[in-house]
Amino acid sequence: MPTLSRRLLIGSAAGLAMTGTARAQTRGSRALAVYKSPTCGCCDGWVRHMRQAGFTVAVHVVDDPGTVRRARGLPDTLASCHTGVIGGYAIEGHVPAADVVRLLAERPAAVGLAVPGMPMGSPGMEAPDGRKAPFDTLLVLRSGQTRVFARHNRTA
Structure with missing residues (x-):
C-alpha cells in the first residue's frame, strides 16, 4: 500500500505542477516543461533539439513519466519515453520542434501531439549511420482519437 500512496502523491503533484505551468504561459511562450526518467539518454537528445529550436526547456526528472502523460489525458497507447507540456498542450515523445511551433500557431482544440514509441531518426533518436525510419x-x-498532424522521413 505505501507504493500506491507514493504513486498517487507523485501523480497528483505532477498534475498540479503542470496546471500551474500551463496557466503561467502566454500564447507565444516557448517555455517547455519536460518530464523524463533519470536514466533516459534519448530524452536529453530531444531536449537539445528543442533548445536549438529556440525553446526554453525545464527538465523534471520523475520516477514514472507515465503519470504525467496520463494526467494530461494522453492514452498509454501513444506512450514514448518523455512528456512535455507547453501552452496547455501535452507533447509526447520525439516530436519535431517544427510540429510544436505549428501546434502553438494553429491552437487546435486538442490534448496535444504524440510520436509513439521511439522511431529511429526522430529528434533525439538519430542513428550514427544516418538511417531514418518514417514516422x-x-x-x-x-475525444481520445488521433489524426496525422505531420509525416516525417518519407521518400516522395
Whole structure:
C-alpha cells in the first residue's frame, strides 16, 4: 500500500505542477516543461533539439513519466519515453520542434501531439549511420482519437 500512496502523491503533484505551468504561459511562450526518467539518454537528445529550436526547456526528472502523460489525458497507447507540456498542450515523445511551433500557431482544440514509441531518426533518436525510419506526428484530440498532424522521413 505505501507504493500506491507514493504513486498517487507523485501523480497528483505532477498534475498540479503542470496546471500551474500551463496557466503561467502566454500564447507565444516557448517555455517547455519536460518530464523524463533519470536514466533516459534519448530524452536529453530531444531536449537539445528543442533548445536549438529556440525553446526554453525545464527538465523534471520523475520516477514514472507515465503519470504525467496520463494526467494530461494522453492514452498509454501513444506512450514514448518523455512528456512535455507547453501552452496547455501535452507533447509526447520525439516530436519535431517544427510540429510544436505549428501546434502553438494553429491552437487546435486538442490534448496535444504524440510520436509513439521511439522511431529511429526522430529528434533525439538519430542513428550514427544516418538511417531514418518514417514516422508520423499525431494530433491527439480531446475525444481520445488521433489524426496525422505531420509525416516525417518519407521518400516522395
